[in-house]
Amino acid sequence: MKIAPSTPSPISGETGPLLPGALARIATPLTMVLVALCLLVSGLALALHNDRTVKAEKVRQASVQAQILASSVVAPLAFDDSVALQEYLNALRANPEILAAGAYDAQGRFVAGYTLVGTNLPDRVRPFAPVIAGRDLTVTARVTQGDTAVGIVYLRVSLESWPRRAARYLGVAALIIMACLLVAVLGISYASLRTAHTSLREEIASREKVEEALRQSQKLEAMGQLTGGVAHDFNNLLMVATSGLDLMERTTDPEKIERLKAGIRQAVDRGAKLTQQLLTFARRSPLHPEVINLRERLTGMDALLERSLGEGVTVDVHIPAELWVEVDPSQLEVAVLNIALNARDAMPKGGFIRIRAKGLPGSKTEREKVRLSIADNGTGIAPEMLSQIFEPFFTTKGVGRGTGLGLSQVYGFAKSSGGEIEVESTPGEGTTISLVIPRATGVAVPLAVDPAVPLKAGANRRILLVEDDDTVAEMVGEMLGELGYESERAETADAALVRLEEKADFEMLLSDMVMPGTLNGIDLVHRVAERWPRLPAMLMTGYSAAAASAASEGIPLLVKPYTIQQLSAELEVLIGGGR
Amino acid sequence: MAYVARRSPKPGRLRWSGGGLVWAGAALATVLVGAPASASTPSLEQAVKASYLFKFAPFITWPDRALAGSKVFTICLSGDDPFGAVLDDVVRGQRIARLPIVVRRLGAATGGIAAGGAGRISCQMLFAGRGPQAGDYAPFADLDGQPVLTVTDAGAGPPGGMIRFVTQAGRIRFQIDDGAARANGLVISSKLLGLAVSVGRQ
Numbered sequence: 001m002k003i004a005p006s007t008p009s010p011i012s013g014e015t016g017p018l019l020p021g022a023l024a025r026i027a028t029p030l031t032m033v034l035v036a037l038c039l040l041v042s043g044l045a046l047a048l049h050n051d052r053t054v055k056a057e058k059v060r061q062a063s064v065q066a067q068i069l070a071s072s073v074v075a076p077l078a079f080d081d082s083v084a085l086q087e088y089l090n091a092l093r094a095n096p097e098i099l100a101a102g103a104y105d106a107q108g109r110f111v112a113g114y115t116l117v118g119t120n121l122p123d124r125v126r127p128f129a130p131v132i133a134g135r136d137l138t139v140t141a142r143v144t145q146g147d148t149a150v151g152i153v154y155l156r157v158s159l160e161s162w163p164r165r166a167a168r169y170l171g172v173a174a175l176i177i178m179a180c181l182l183v184a185v186l187g188i189s190y191a192s193l194r195t196a197h198t199s200l201r202e203e204i205a206s207r208e209k210v211e212e213a214l215r216q217s218q219k220l221e222a223m224g225q226l227t228g229g230v231a232h233d234f235n236n237l238l239m240v241a242t243s244g245l246d247l248m249e250r251t252t253d254p255e256k257i258e259r260l261k262a263g264i265r266q267a268v269d270r271g272a273k274l275t276q277q278l279l280t281f282a283r284r285s286p287l288h289p290e291v292i293n294l295r296e297r298l299t300g301m302d303a304l305l306e307r308s309l310g311e312g313v314t315v316d317v318h319i320p321a322e323l324w325v326e327v328d329p330s331q332l333e334v335a336v337l338n339i340a341l342n343a344r345d346a347m348p349k350g351g352f353i354r355i356r357a358k359g360l361p362g363s364k365t366e367r368e369k370v371r372l373s374i375a376d377n378g379t380g381i382a383p384e385m386l387s388q389i390f391e392p393f394f395t396t397k398g399v400g401r402g403t404g405l406g407l408s409q410v411y412g413f414a415k416s417s418g419g420e421i422e423v424e425s426t427p428g429e430g431t432t433i434s435l436v437i438p439r440a441t442g443v444a445v446p447l448a449v450d451p452a453v454p455l456k457a458g459a460n461r462r463i464l465l466v467e468d469d470d471t472v473a474e475m476v477g478e479m480l481g482e483l484g485y486e487s488e489r490a491e492t493a494d495a496a497l498v499r500l501e502e503k504a505d506f507e508m509l510l511s512d513m514v515m516p517g518t519l520n521g522i523d524l525v526h527r528v529a530e531r532w533p534r535l536p537a538m539l540m541t542g543y544s545a546a547a548a549s550a551a552s553e554g555i556p557l558l559v560k561p562y563t564i565q566q567l568s569a570e571l572e573v574l575i576g577g578g579r
Numbered sequence: 580m581a582y583v584a585r586r587s588p589k590p591g592r593l594r595w596s597g598g599g600l601v602w603a604g605a606a607l608a609t610v611l612v613g614a615p616a617s618a619s620t621p622s623l624e625q626a627v628k629a630s631y632l633f634k635f636a637p638f639i640t641w642p643d644r645a646l647a648g649s650k651v652f653t654i655c656l657s658g659d660d661p662f663g664a665v666l667d668d669v670v671r672g673q674r675i676a677r678l679p680i681v682v683r684r685l686g687a688a689t690g691g692i693a694a695g696g697a698g699r700i701s702c703q704m705l706f707a708g709r710g711p712q713a714g715d716y717a718p719f720a721d722l723d724g725q726p727v728l729t730v731t732d733a734g735a736g737p738p739g740g741m742i743r744f745v746t747q748a749g750r751i752r753f754q755i756d757d758g759a760a761r762a763n764g765l766v767i768s769s770k771l772l773g774l775a776v777s778v779g780r781q
Contacts, residue, residue: 073768078634080627084774145637145770147677 008257017508031312032187036180043176047169055159058137059130060256064143065098070153071418073103074143077111077151085112092155100156102483106149111152135159149285233274272561273334275542289417290340291440294357294370301333305340305353312350314449315340319357323370326440327417335413338406341372347429354483359439366444369419373434380427390421410435461575462486466496466511472560476510478566483571493519497527504532508575510558513541513550522547525555580753611693628744629666632706632730635742636675638771645703645726652678656687656704657718658710675703687720704728707736741765744761745776749773752776 041163041365069088076084079305085103089112092101102113102121109327119136129137136156234321244264248257298317301363306316332502336355343353354375362368381389390411410433414421463480465487467473473489480487488506490496494517509528525537539550542560550557560568602641618732632654646652651695652675656662670680687710705727710716719729719739731740733754741760756779760767 075638075768075774078637079631079774083775145768147674148634148637150634480672 010546014566028188029191031184032190036039036183036187039176039180039183043172055132058159059132059156060141062137062139062155063130063141064137065092065095065156065157066153068141069101069155070141071149073153074145074150077105077143078102078145079110082112083517089114097158097514099158100154102154104152104154106151108152111151111432119156121154125152129150133493134391135161145193166465230274234271236273237267237271240264243569268561272353277481288328288330289326290329291324292329292332293321294323294325294372295321297329297332298336298357298372304333304337308337309340309353311343313347315355316352317355319355320359323359324355324440325370325417325437327437331409331413335410335435336372336374338410342406342433343374343376343378343431346553347376351430353379356525360436362439368439369436370439371422371434371436373432375432377430380425380429381423381425383425386425389423402406407433459484460486460487461507462488462505463508463571464488464490464496464506465511466490466493466509466521467516468492468512469516472512476567479567480510482564484569485571492517493521493524493527496524500528500532501537505534506535508535508571509535511537511539513539513546514543522550522553522555537571538574580639582668594706599747608755611731613626624746624751625661626665628732629662629669631744631753632662632704633669633673633675633750635679635728635730636704638768639728639760640766640768641676641728642726644757645764646676646678649678649703651681651699652676653683653702653704655683655685655705656708657705658716660684661708661732661735687716702727704730706730707737707740708732708735724763728760728765741767747776755779 006296035314037540049278068128069092073085073088075081077087087285088100089103092098093114095118097114099119100113100115102125103111105111108124110121110123110125115121125140127140127142129135132138135158137159138154138156140155141153143148143153147192241264244260248260251260298319302315302317309315339358343351355372356375357370357372360369360371363553390407411421414435414437417437419435422434422436423431424434425431440550448481463485465476465480467489468491473491477487477489478526487510488499490499493511494514496511497519500506509525510525511521515521519527521539521541525539528537529559538556538558540558541547541550541561547557547559556570558567558573562570581690586748626766636652653664654670656666668681670682675679703721703726705718707718707729710718716737718737728742729740730742730744731737732744732747734744739756739759741756741763743756744751744753745754753770753775755767755775756775757767757772758780
């Protein structure tokens with residue numbers, strides 16, 4: 001199984017509007033209703049116009065029909081052939097819309113005609129323009145031959161009845177009503193969609209807040225756990241140091257004093273290592289990669305491992321000779337130690353730990369790599385916990401037993417070194433944790449050996465020490481004095497500048513980085529470089545972010561805590577050669 | 580002459596069988612044929628005929644030359660006048676071809692007068708009534724080719740004439756000799772032809 005850092009996937013994001021901006025602004029339920037109303041009104045107007053047109057057409061048709069009739073009946077009417085006249089008129093019966101048809105002589109007297117049930121013909125008729133009365137249309141036409149008026153024909157035509165007209169408009173009406181309904185439904189659904197959209201966004205926003213609060217509380221909880229674990233460890237270290245000092249005061253036996261000093265130093269070293277680990281987990285500790293031979297380095301850890309793991313755990317290291325990697329050697333050791341410690345804890349009744357390494361061939365796209373695996377035959381890790389074991393502060397150990405930072409350090413180290421971690425675990429059978437890190441070519445830097453106190457004489461050269469912490473200032477002052485330097489302390493950068501303005505009678509400036517006042521260490525170094533360019537300066541800090549920024553500007557740096565040997569060496573490099 | 584009549588099923592569209600004459604089988608106005616009327620008191624029959632005489636005019640188209648230069652439309656009566664004042668009453672105030680109507684009674688004069696000969700009498704329509712007993716009454720003589728509509732009464736008067744009143748089933752009807760009318764340059768409307776008892780075509 002490969003564990004990769006989980007990239008936080010945003011649960012929510014700014015979701016785009018449902019419609020393009022301008023459209024979205026006007027697409028409100030009100031406008032939808034207006035659109036529907038417009039549709040309805042235009043539909044009605046269309047129907048009315050249509051009705052009027054149909055009526056006018058009907059009038060025209062009836063008038064034409066009357067003209068045709070008038071033209072047909074002219075001779076029968078002129079020569080009183082009422083039989084032929086009646087036949088002409090009866091021909092109109094084929095049209096059920098014609099309710100009555102009559103022929104009148106030149107004086108307007110009724111001559112012949114027919115009517116359908118429910119209507120009648122007037123006795124006398126004079127020509128008139130078409131008249132619509134109720135649902136009846138009445139038209140007349142003059143019967144003429146040449147210039148001679150022969151008579152009048154009279155037609156009464158039924159306009160379409162309401163049911164028939166309604167039937168004719170039913171299709172269109174249905175369409176319009178459907179369209180109105182559609183628009184209305186669209187409007188309503190869009191409105192509800194928008195409401196849902198808004199509430200969804202509110203929901204997302206509130207969820208983000210809750211998540212942020214949850215993260216905050218998790219952080220606090222983790223802080224609590226860390227505080228508990230670290231405080232316990234530190235208390236132990238302090239206990240060693242305090243009791244050691246107490247015992248030193250009560251004894252004059254040089255051998256015992258030496259033993260106690262060694263114990264105190266060991267406790268202080270462990271404390272320094274612990275803070276170093278914390279910084280590494282927080283990935284704030286700069287790595288110092290070196291090309292190392294894996295076999296040499298890990299074989300050198302044998303004793304450390306055996307001492308740390310205790311009785312009952314057998315360590316078997318087997319590593320090929322020519323495996324080089326470029327990593328921070330101390331971090332590698334810590335990582336191996338952390339894995340081994342976890343292995344030990346997984347084997348309460350004892351067992352074995354196998355440390356193996358082998359080279360992995362590379363490809364066109366991938367570098368050659370080295371797999372360093374540490375296997376145990378312990379209880380294994382439950383599958384559901386596999387994804388959590390590298391999380392900071394995750395621990396299955398009781399309070400005070402573990403900080404939950406061990407494997408987190410391993411993860412941080414692997415990632416910082418351009419590698420990965422693989423975990424294989426079978427509950428009840430054991431766990432194998434493998435570091436896969438890029439293989440290096442090149443020559444190893446020989447193992448750094450602590451100089452055997454080759455202290456250089458300071459020759460009473462004066463150093464301006466800028467440090468806000470009294471204890472630290474006193475101790476560093478003591479160390480400088482021990483090395484033969486003269487030191488004068490300033491509490492802040494501002495005070496240091498004031499002192500230098502009085503008289504710049506110093507060979508060097510040694511300053512803390514983070515201090516109260518308007519200037520920090522870097523600012524001070526800049527000012528000094530401008531004002532007194534011949535005065536060398538060195539910074540000291542225990543905070544890795546500050547260290548990184550100082551290093552990026554090329555300012556000499558001492559990382560706290562440092563030993564007197566380190567201090568001596570750095571001072572020698574900076575100002576030793578001059579004199 | 581054989582008359583074959585067939586009614587078209589639709590009025591207004593009378594179909595003519597080839598070369599035959601069609602009976603316009605319409606009963607005419609219910610005018611009972613009464614006793615022969617005297618000149619002084621025209622019967623209802625004569626009144627109808629007088630009315631028809633006027634009503635024929637709109638259905639007839641005269642050639643331009645017939646009316647050229649005329650200020651009046653002249654209806655001439657030759658022989659006995661069966662209508663008396665009735666005809667004058669019918670045409671009073673009426674116009675034919677936009678011309679006021681004048682009724683001229685020619686007596687037993689011959690057709691030459693009616694054709695607008697030396698006597699300068701020009702008729703557009705000539706009704707020939709019963710003539711004198713003497714055999715030389717020929718009202719239509721010299722009218723060949725002249726645009727004069729000639730009307731006769733089958734019951735009384737000379738033979739011939741483009742339109743001839745007949746009595747059928749007690750109703751006054753008419754026969755039309757369309758051939759003669761056309762020969763004289765007159766066009767009779769098919770509407771009128773359709774109403775005729777018989778139409779002669781030559």
